[in-house]
Amino acid sequence: MGFSSYISWDDLKVEGGKLETQNAAGRKRIIVVDQTGKGDCLTVQAAVDMVPHHNPHRLKIYILPGLYSEKVNVPASKPYVSFIGDPERAEATVIAWHNRASDLDENGDEIGTFRSASVTVEADYFCAAGITFQNTVQFSAGARGNQAVALRISGDNSVLYKSRFLGSQDTLLDESGTHFFYKCLVQGSIDFIFGSARSLYMECTLSVIGESFAIAAQRRETDNDDGVFSFVNCTIHGGGGGGVFLGRAWGDYSRVVYSYSELDIDVKPQGWDDWGKPSRQKTVLFGEYKCRGKGADRSGRAAWSKALTHHEAQPYLDLTFIAARQWLRL
Template sequence: MQLLPPSIFVLIILLVVTAVGVSTAIDCRNGNGGSKVAYTITVNKDSGKPGPGIFNTIQAAIDSIPPYNDEWVQVVIFPGIYKEKVSIPWEKQCIFLEGIEGRHWTSITYDGHEQTDESATFTSSPDNVVVKGITFENSFNLDFYNGEMAAVEIKRALAARIYGDKSAFYECGFLGFQDTLWDVSGRHYFNNCYIEGGVDFIWGNGQSVYEDCMINVTIGTLFPQGFQGYITAQGRQSSDEPTGFVFRRGRVFGSGQDFLGRAYGPYSRVIFHHTVFDGVVAPQGWDAWNYQGKEDQFTYAEVGCRGPGSDTIKRVKWMKKLNRPKDINKFSTSSFINQDNWLQRLPLW
């Protein structure tokens, strides 16, 4: 069986998207009367015949929002399993999706696969998108959790892909196996999220902080024979790009063993900071993949991590040491993605 890496053509997209660095996304306006949102619409798959401001599908609710909107619009989603592909187009920013009963009760699922640009259950293209309390699932590979994997070919199957700048996800879930979460470009913040997969399941060239997130390695569930996968595949292309993945606190656990990351770009950058590692972390920790000989250009680091998987004795020799406070402080949430305080202006508070 061949475990496929993310498709090569994606590199062209990433080069175009990230060449200009962090985008200059607008700030969304609050509603009238001091409200953080201009108005609210509702999605309830069991509501019967929809009416004004009430929809049976999430995509229909998004379609109702006018393009080039510059005020926060809240989409309240009632509990249920929504079997649909959902896409927020680039001209519809300032959207706040909220599953009102949390991610365990509100999920969006689909079984697209093969192409990374077509398979995602959820696609968010614009700047200024906030999501809270929703699970995004690609069920394609997950159907094979039966212990009989000999004749099964794992395929790329994305749960979500995130393009826009200033995108934040709170208490969300991302379920898949290969390429679960495509963190494409822009500044992104993931707080208290659950992310699972086995191969390259957090990948792309975003500039992102994952804070207090639970990372579930499932390589051992589908491949009990001892295959090793990869948690991250970060695609930073040059030393001038501000991109990278920073994991603060949280936990890495699961079944089997995964590398913490492999290089999806010649300047790949991933930092785990005070994270708990269960025994699922491969002893070598990191993989140069197609960039052997350029290891000195990577920024792969583990700072203050603990747990049985945090022993660095057998780690690759080229893993970076960030021992000084100034070295790690530049990867704090405020310094790395929140330079203009956009997180404080989100409509959650």
């Protein structure tokens, strides 16, 4: 692989606030988004539109603080894009929209969950640092079509660092590909991390709000798929009355593992849900390893969930889980 096929810390930052707008070859390296008009663009989508199709080199979109009320799409034809805010103040740079699954498009058809996303990333080697992705739709009991995605990510080999994902039902659609979420915050109430990706969530905070039901809904349809959600050294807090499920079996071979995590939350005694399909109890892998906190009590856990041994947990515990040697240099 060439240099550009690796993600490094440099891809996640703008050095010292000094903006090198071109590299040695004269290619634009940084596009500045500034709502005051002092940058290259007023909106994030306008910056994405400036990225050449089939872009072969890292291009950073430096988003100055502000609330950017827009839908954004990074298409598959624009790899190696970084969204960069201030990693120490992710709340200062917000991309937000308000679509829900039951909204209608120009043809009068419901847009559905996937198209509700405030930000969609289909490109490979995407990075985000210090950005808040938000869908402002709130869950309403008894209403249909509440699914409201903040970020849908389906590109491969992506890193999201010190970023926030805010919503209620279906906040983060971790759809496909291999992803590394590091020191991020994900907020929601129902299935708020869902999809078929193979993703490592390390040192993240999962904030359960409102009329909560379940945290993760992982969709792995066959035993040959490689999709798994692994949560390592994470903190889970919040929650409504009655507790939450740690995960639900959206697919027949759903895989979710929590390791070394603080479950500071009321968890339903059984811990896990088979999505109303008991046959999935024989094929899913729902595991816990050395977790702590009031939600870590496994005395009432579903018998088909697992208290993992170190040997069983080892494949999910570090960056080797996402084949980091092939695409990360952090």
